[in-house]
Amino acid sequence: AQKVTQAQTEISVVEKEDVTLDCVYETRDTTYYLFWYKQPPSGELVFLIRRNSFDEQNEISGRYSWNFQKSTSSFNFTITASQVVDSAVYFCALSEAKDNNAGNMLTFGGGTRLMVKP
Amino acid sequence: DGGITQSPKYLFRKEGQNVTLSCEQNLNHDAMYWYRQDPGQGLRLIYYSQIVNDFQKGDIAEGYSVSREKKESFPLTVTSAQKNPTAFYLCASSISGTANSPLHFGNGTRLTVT
Numbered sequence: 446a447q448k449v450t451q452a453q454t455e456i457s458v459v460e461k462e463d464v465t466l467d468c469v470y471e472t473r474d475t476t477y478y479l480f481w482y483k484q485p486p487s488g489e490l491v492f493l494i495r496r497n498s499f500d501e502q503n504e505i506s507g508r509y510s511w512n513f514q515k516s517t518s519s520f521n522f523t524i525t526a527s528q529v530v531d532s533a534v535y536f537c538a539l540s541e542a543k544d545n546n547a548g549n550m551l552t553f554g555g556g557t558r559l560m561v562k563p
Numbered sequence: 564d565g566g567i568t569q570s571p572k573y574l575f576r577k578e579g580q581n582v583t584l585s586c587e588q589n590l591n592h593d594a595m596y597w598y599r600q601d602p603g604q605g606l607r608l609i610y611y612s613q614i615v616n617d618f619q620k621g622d623i624a625e626g627y628s629v630s631r632e633k634k635e636s637f638p639l640t641v642t643s644a645q646k647n648p649t650a651f652y653l654c655a656s657s658i659s660g661t662a663n664s665p666l667h668f669g670n671g672t673r674l675t676v677t
Contacts, residue, residue: 449605454603477662478662478663480665482668487670488653488670488671488673489653489668489669489670489671490653490655490666491668492665492666492667495663495665497663536605536606540662540663541662542661542662542663550611550621550662551606551608551666553605553606553607554605555603555604555605556603556604556605
């Protein structure tokens with residue numbers, strides 16, 4: 446069965462600090478997809494990134510970067526020079542492609558609440 | 564603007580009453596989903612639908628029911644059989660039901676049952 450673990454339940458940093466959110470996953474499938482979502486106080490989840498299991502290239506988007514390592518089953522998310530607006534709950538999620546037409550059955554981690562203080 | 568609309572934002576009900584949560588999307592997405600979020604926890608899938616007039620149970624479907632009569636709409640009924648209905652409910656949609664399709668979420672409905 447698939448599983449996603451976000452061991453950090455809460456992280457507090459001061460503005461401009463760098464912060465890394467950890468995500469470890471378990472799956473028996475060889476083809477799978479990893480996602481990160483942001484949930485601001487307003488409640489809706491905002492899609493940030495998708496990675497497939499065959500693409501281990503790290504990705505950078507502005508202050509955001511993602512490090513995918515299959516060897517350690519991790520997909521970590523780093524925010525550089527954090528800002529108050531980054532305060533939110535961040536979720537890592539996994540979907541397996543074994544039955545690609547069975548709906549996107551995302552398994553979510555428990556989330557990490559990031560608080561960025563001015 | 565395209566998006567997913569959930570209403571109402573807050574809902575209060577007495578124990579023993581059924582309640583229906585609305586979810587409408589104008590993204591022309593085929594697949595729709597309902598998730599439940601409890602404090603400090605991740606999201607758990609209740610039901611999903613890949614096509615009109617078809618839907619499947621997720622991990623925690625007991626005590627819930629859905630319908631998908633129109634592509635745009637996927638209402639969720641929380642029945643009196645649901646033992647712990649107080650939670651934050653999120654509706655989502657995706658272009659297709661494939662594993663690589665990102666989900667787009669609504670703003671959620673916070674249900675409180677007393």
